[in-house]
Amino acid sequence: MRKIISGTALVLTAALLTGCGSDDGPPKADKSANASMKPKPGSGNSEVKHEVTLEVLGHGTSQVYYNLNTNKMEKVQLPWKKTSTVTLTTDAEKRIGTTVSVVPGSVYNADGTMRAAACVITVDGKKVADNEGGKSNKMCEYNLK
Template sequence: MRKTATLALSLLAAAALVTGCGSEKKDAGPGEASPSASASGEAKGSSSGKKGVPHQVVFEVGGTGAAQVMWIGNTNHFEQVTLPWTKTESMQLEGAELKVGVTVSVVPGSVKGPDGMLKPAPCTIKVDDKQVADNQDGKSSKPCEYKIKD
């Protein structure tokens, strides 16, 4: 039981650390080059201003009761939620994201299984109404994640 809770907290902490850097988008002001354009020496009007198609991303965590949930979409979130839980975000890739993609993920907290032991809550991710990730109804200790590419 402790191993599952420790694993879940470790995954949450690792995901927060890995994704915490550079997750906020900052638009360049008038006369300022965007960080990616100035770093690579690209001229204004290059591919960094292009936008992809909008995507609807649905994060779901099943179960009953309450649990800590972390999800990474447009920004990083970590909060106590009531299960079952669903969050929908609209995402549109732009600039370098069009080439490399963007990873979205949900890390569910633990819930009591039928045997009374703690296990990861079931999670799924849907992109544009198609299920693209799940944790096998909580049987996998890995978070649900998917890389969106245009």
């Protein structure tokens, strides 16, 4: 039980730290960094949109931590699904990507022990990440480009 709690705490901390940040963009004082983020003439300034679906499977209620446009934590009824359109607008987002993730809470096994709930990430209808039906203690995450 301690391993599950410690592992879950570690995964949740990593997920929350990964998603922490500001939507204010790069620091205003660094002109050279801002210059490299501007679109090049003729490179096009089109947006790239992806439909992203996060799922946590199982029965009962559980805490779910996710990063999909924003970081959120919710107590949910399982199975749970969240779909959103993620729009990549800058050249940096298109080139480097942005991380979408879900950290499932724990659910009970038939024998009364606890394990991580199963999670799945689907992008534009294609499964891109899962935690092997809850067999892996890793969260589900994907770098969206």
